[in-house]
Amino acid sequence: MERFDVIVVGAGTAGCMAAKTTAKSGLSVCLIDYKDAKSIGDKVCGDAIGRHHFDNLGLAYPRGDELERTIAGIEVYSPDMETVFRLTGEGLYGFIVNRYAFGQRLLKEAMDAGAILFDSTQVLEPIVEGGFVRGVVARDRRTGERRRIPGIVTIDASGCSAIIRKKLPPEMGIETTVDKKDEVICYREIRALENEIENPEYCKIYLDLNIAPGGYYWIFPKRGNRVNVGLGVAAVEGFPNPKDQLYKFVLNRHLFKDSTLIHGGGGIVPTRRPLDSLVGNGVVIIGDAACNVNPIHGGGIGPSMTAGKISGEVISEALENGEPSVERLWPINVRYMRSYGAKQAGLDVFRIFLQNLSNEDLNYGMKYRIIKEEDVLKTGLEGDVRLNITDATRRIFMGLGRISFLRKLYRMARKSRAVRRVYREYPQSPEEMPEWRMKVKAIWEK
Numbered sequence: 001m002e003r004f005d006v007i008v009v010g011a012g013t014a015g016c017m018a019a020k021t022t023a024k025s026g027l028s029v030c031l032i033d034y035k036d037a038k039s040i041g042d043k044v045c046g047d048a049i050g051r052h053h054f055d056n057l058g059l060a061y062p063r064g065d066e067l068e069r070t071i072a073g074i075e076v077y078s079p080d081m082e083t084v085f086r087l088t089g090e091g092l093y094g095f096i097v098n099r100y101a102f103g104q105r106l107l108k109e110a111m112d113a114g115a116i117l118f119d120s121t122q123v124l125e126p127i128v129e130g131g132f133v134r135g136v137v138a139r140d141r142r143t144g145e146r147r148r149i150p151g152i153v154t155i156d157a158s159g160c161s162a163i164i165r166k167k168l169p170p171e172m173g174i175e176t177t178v179d180k181k182d183e184v185i186c187y188r189e190i191r192a193l194e195n196e197i198e199n200p201e202y203c204k205i206y207l208d209l210n211i212a213p214g215g216y217y218w219i220f221p222k223r224g225n226r227v228n229v230g231l232g233v234a235a236v237e238g239f240p241n242p243k244d245q246l247y248k249f250v251l252n253r254h255l256f257k258d259s260t261l262i263h264g265g266g267g268i269v270p271t272r273r274p275l276d277s278l279v280g281n282g283v284v285i286i287g288d289a290a291c292n293v294n295p296i297h298g299g300g301i302g303p304s305m306t307a308g309k310i311s312g313e314v315i316s317e318a319l320e321n322g323e324p325s326v327e328r329l330w331p332i333n334v335r336y337m338r339s340y341g342a343k344q345a346g347l348d349v350f351r352i353f354l355q356n357l358s359n360e361d362l363n364y365g366m367k368y369r370i371i372k373e374e375d376v377l378k379t380g381l382e383g384d385v386r387l388n389i390t391d392a393t394r395r396i397f398m399g400l401g402r403i404s405f406l407r408k409l410y411r412m413a414r415k416s417r418a419v420r421r422v423y424r425e426y427p428q429s430p431e432e433m434p435e436w437r438m439k440v441k442a443i444w445e446k
């Protein structure tokens, strides 16, 4: 069988972007997906993407069938519904897409650039020889035939299933497992309401740690009177079933009276900092497989495409210079970690803090604007947690007997900044990695 320069496992947002970038630079690229070509892009999702991702990646904005709605911002509701943060501004403009049409467009762009699609093909494991990943073993789902598909570089973009990452030998230096408690389990439905929702240009996020422990529930307006409504919970021991929670606490509300179900389904989002390293000899991990997701809101389409583009560019350069050793692929780590990775890591500290609060903490925190609306945007975009604690708020919290909450907040913000600094100083080469890993380990263990 022909040997490809690049094998991309998974034709999701990460994989299509990596395949397009590498194929465009003239490499031979094989894009493999478990699904048949017509089902690629059919993914359970919230369907929301910030416009800045399209600008940064040089992607055309969605239009026609692909565009469900243009979004002006996000409304975040406190658990008691008394406070609503309306977040708007440049970084919050975005789109609700038809996820299927969007996925099909990305696939077409990858194939137009020259990538060859092996659809209905299940990747089973990596081929590891001489300390390098040299391709994959796959099974044709139509014929049941198993075969080896050799490749110089293999990219794992297989989403949460992370089929390559999970089977890498330890000497590759890549984390093979992700802790369950760093995942959020979601269930979402597309529903047609009786009437169009109020303020449909805003995505709505509802915080309630009793209804959605460790996560949140959302209503994102789609075309006309359709909405994407879902709920996610942290996968900690004894977590409730998100579908039950959605039916019990959200879909029984007046807004959904006489609404009709168009589609329902579940999914997993890894909501933590990225893997410490995305690369090994002959292998790169991107997208959900590498935890390239915003830990606070779980948005992973933008970062997965960013990781796909960075890896495609670095691989194209690396292959001009010889074997794709970990050293040659290392710039993928440096570029990702010093930009989006640093933000993700800072926000991961915030996520862990938020998951351990009570509804009361959230109600008071939002009511007294401990983080101002305009700073929430900065936190979301840059990962910089800015607090707004004045003498007046201090007195109020003292009166409420919750001064320790403010102290914890200060500590969290300090730690979040420290973590971002460490990721911005991500090592230039794998030799410096053990020292960096020790620093990171010390931070997360605390």
Ligand SMILES: Cc1cc2nc3c(=O)[nH]c(=O)nc-3n(C[C@H](O)[C@H](O)[C@H](O)COP(=O)(O)OP(=O)(O)OC[C@H]3O[C@@H](n4cnc5c(N)ncnc54)[C@H](O)[C@@H]3O)c2cc1C
Binding pocket: 009, 010, 011, 012, 013, 014, 015, 032, 033, 034, 035, 040, 041, 043, 044, 045, 046, 047, 048, 049, 121, 122, 123, 124, 157, 158, 159, 160, 161, 162, 163, 186, 187, 188, 230, 266, 267, 268, 269, 286, 287, 288, 289, 293, 298, 299, 300, 301, 302, 304
């Ligand atoms: C309920 C829910 C709501 C979300 N809402 C949003 C949102 O509103 N905005 C946002 O930005 N993000 C959202 N996300 C996250 C976002 O969907 C993901 O982060 C993003 O799609 C990651 O893309 P990916 O390419 O890494 O993986 P995926 O899109 O999951 O693609 C992986 C591909 O690999 C294929 N595959 C898997 N295993 C194999 C195998 N063994 N062999 C061959 N192929 C294989 C799959 O068929 C699939 O096509 C949401 C996620 C969920 C679950």
